[in-house]
Amino acid sequence: MANEDCIFCKIINGEIPADFLFEDDRQIVFKDINPLAPIHLLLVPKKHIRSINDLENSDQAIISDLIMRAKSMAEKMSVDKSGYRLFFNVEKGGGQEVFHLHLHLIGGWD
Numbered sequence: 001m002a003n004e005d006c007i008f009c010k011i012i013n014g015e016i017p018a019d020f021l022f023e024d025d026r027q028i029v030f031k032d033i034n035p036l037a038p039i040h041l042l043l044v045p046k047k048h049i050r051s052i053n054d055l056e057n058s059d060q061a062i063i064s065d066l067i068m069r070a071k072s073m074a075e076k077m078s079v080d081k082s083g084y085r086l087f088f089n090v091e092k093g094g095g096q097e098v099f100h101l102h103l104h105l106i107g108g109w110d
């Protein structure tokens with residue numbers, strides 16, 4: 001299932017270190033190496049899916065897991081009340097640079 005050239009698969013497999021905040025059997029959450037905001041987390045399904053364009057009907061639970069985990073990570077990072085942004089970049093024109101599906105969570109501004 002892992003893609004051997006994929007940096008996020010390598011993070012999931014422990015081949016590249018990352019600042020992990022959560023892990024279960026289906027997803028991981030770690031800090032973005034180049035944060036766009038005081039809090040910048042990446043929520044990443046363990047299944048290698050290139051982008052939103054490549055989702056199949058059977059992947060619906062993956063997306064709901066990511067959103068529900070984003071909600072609880074926002075609370076954990078204490079940005080739930082102040083507010084935050086969730087976004088997916090899709091393909092090159094949408095700003096995607098790592099082609100393993102991930103949800104960005106940014107927040108923590110004054």
Ligand code: 5GP
Binds near residue numbers: 032098
């Ligand atoms: P994209 O532009 O594909 O939506 O987002 C990819 C994100 O992954 C970028 O915000 C980038 O800073 C982050 N990133 C790329 N390589 C690494 C890495 O090796 N470790 C971590 N923690 N983040 C990374």
Ligand code: ZN
Binds near residue numbers: 009048049
């Ligand atoms: Zn991957």
